[in-house]
Amino acid sequence: MKLTKIMLGFGFAFLYFPLVILVIYSFNESRLVTVWSEFSVKWYFELFKDEQLINGFLLSLRIASLTACASVVFGTMASYILVKFGRFPGQTIFSGLTVAPLVMPDVITGLSLLLLFVGLNELIGWPSARGATTIWIAHVTFCIAFVTVVVSSRLREMDGSLEEAAMDLGAGPVKVFFYITLPIIMPAIMSGWLLAFTLSLDDLVIASFVSGPGASTLPMVIYSSVRLGVSPKINALATIFVVCILISSTASWWLANRFSPASGGTGKTT
Amino acid sequence: MSFLRRRIWVILPPYLWLLIFFALPFAFILKISLAETAVAMPPYGDIWSWTSGKFEWLGSLDNFRFLLDDEIYVLSYLNSLKLAAISTLIALLIGYPMALAIARMPESIRSFMLLLVILPSWTSFLIRIYAWIGLLKNNGLINHLLMSIGVIDEPIVMLHTNFAIYVGIVYGYLPFMILPIYANLVKLDLRLIEAAQDLGARPARVFFSITLPLSLSGIFAGCFLVFIPSVGEFIIPDLLGGPDTLMIGKTLWQEFFTNRDWPVASAIAVVMLAILMVPIYIYRRIELKRLGIEG
Known part of the structure; x- marks a missing residue:
């Protein structure tokens, strides 16, 4: 068992080393990313002056939050169908459709959706232009799968007798869902939301295919600048990413542990 | 029957969405892969015509023949499969011990360890891959360190090689290997291991006859989660690979964005999908079983 602990340490070092280096060199005065000259925060100022980057960020933020909301609704419905409904005609195809996007290579999803949009435009005149809306549709489509995985495992673990009790007391299926099921699976829905949000914020390949002129998401802007070579500005951006994620995830982990009785938290709300 | 009729309103919205935006696009990709390239917008011809009541078939398999004729495409497919398979194996060898170590930890710190595993993947994938450029370059940090302590005199070429891929x-997909294996190992009944130990089995024996066989479904899920997407990976070969690193995702990208040859790009996608069909089908079965859904 000693060996596995060593591997764990090695694995964590491997996972975090590049990020640590990225953060350190974001404070480097020199343009050369590998040679340390002196401490400076000038790249952060450069970052906030970059209008393209900021516009890309705002666009990505908008798409990501709308994607997360829609995929949480569809994903929860899909989980409910898969876990609670049992067999229905077309169920095999449905379960395949919900799981396959998890592993589908991005280039295939992106290209096929673009061809769909172009073809539909010729047939029915919609979508007339590609941009934020088409990116949103593409993102919702692959995020549904991830939300479904998170929510359906929670749905399966939950105690079914609560729903039965509510039904015995005369509540209809809709009422049971909104008063019993939904509150119980809420934590899973929230992590599904966050997962969809980050996946959408992160996607370069699919967005590049289905986007149109003028709609450049943050990853698209980063990609075009990274292609030109290593830039300390990107390091600064990465550092902001890392810090935001560190704070938010540690906070949510701390909250989850504090309020869940299973992990020894007191559950006190004071 | 009214039961089903009511349920249909829950089933239809996600079903229709996935049919239209996930299944239907494959029909389009198949259609365009049979079309001819045209100088127009969109840049492809029709595969059938319907003039004065007469139906005429215009599609052909020329694009697929083209893929077979030019060896760059065949090599791209084979190279992608090779690079993805070897990376998956390395990820398994690193990820399995990590998952095992976490699963055997006291419950109170397990969730924190899992958080540490997931955390890097919440930062941008693009930026995490970009970080390796600075590390692997000829004048990058690793070469710099190795030369300053005198291990090597000349920089080792690492960037733009298969090693970088x-x-x-492995770096980008490691969490996807660890998580399903961990989920499997943490549920493993420890009494089985105690029983084997009581009966005199040595650690290696316990591992190979109990732990490993019982975690197979997690291993398979993890391997498919790494293997299938990395076959079609674009960002990694584009940023870390060299100009002659052939991977099919990058070839498709260039065919589409650089050559603007939509029909050939579609044909590449159709063949890639055909190759990945079996792994995706197996993965679907494993994943649904893991989620406890009959499929």
Whole structure:
């Protein structure tokens, strides 16, 4: 068992080393990313002056939050169908459709959706232009799968007798869902939301295919600048990413542990 | 029957969405892969015509023949499969012990360890791959360190090689290997291991006859989660690979964005999908079983 602990340490070092280096060199005065000259925060100022980057960020933020909301609704419905409904005609195809996007290579999803949009435009005149809306549709489509995985495992673990009790007391299926099921699976829905949000914020390949002129998401802007070579500005951006994620995830982990009785938290709300 | 009729309103919205935006696009990709390239917008011809009541078939398999004729495409497919398979194996060898170590920890710190595993993948994938450029370059940090302590005199060429691709895929996809294996190992009944130990089995024996066989479904899920997407990976070969690193995702991208040859790009996608069909089908079965859904 000693060996596995060593591997764990090695694995964590491997996972975090590049990020640590990225953060350190974001404070480097020199343009050369590998040679340390002196401490400076000038790249952060450069970052906030970059209008393209900021516009890309705002666009990505908008798409990501709308994607997360829609995929949480569809994903929860899909989980409910898969876990609670049992067999229905077309169920095999449905379960395949919900799981396959998890592993589908991005280039295939992106290209096929673009061809769909172009073809539909010729047939029915919609979508007339590609941009934020088409990116949103593409993102919702692959995020549904991830939300479904998170929510359906929670749905399966939950105690079914609560729903039965509510039904015995005369509540209809809709009422049971909104008063019993939904509150119980809420934590899973929230992590599904966050997962969809980050996946959408992160996607370069699919967005590049289905986007149109003028709609450049943050990853698209980063990609075009990274292609030109290593830039300390990107390091600064990465550092902001890392810090935001560190704070938010540690906070949510701390909250989850504090309020869940299973992990020894007191559950006190004071 | 009214039961089903009511349920249909829950089933239809996600079903229709996935049919229209996930299944239907494959029909379009198949259609365009049979079309001819045209100088128009969109840049492809029709595969059938319907003039004055007469139906005429215009599609052909020329694009697929083209893929077979030019060896760059065949090599791209084979190379992608090779690079993805080896990276998956490396990720398994690193990820399995990590998952095992976490699963055997006291419950109170397990969730924190899992958080540490997931955390890097919440930062941008693009930026994490980009980070390796600075590390692997000829005048990058690793070469710099190795030369300053005198291990090597000349920089080792690491960026733009297959080695960089392995590093990139393993780095980018490691959490996807660890999580399903961990989920499996943590549920493993420890009494089985105690029983084997009581009966005199040595650690290696316990591992190979109990722990490993019982975690197979997690291993398979993890391997498919790493292997299938990395076959079609674009960002990693584009940023870390060299100009002659052939991977099919990058070839498709160039065919589409650089050559603007939509029909050939579609044909590449159709063949890639055909190759990945079996792994995706197996993965679907494993994943649904893991989620406890009959499929």
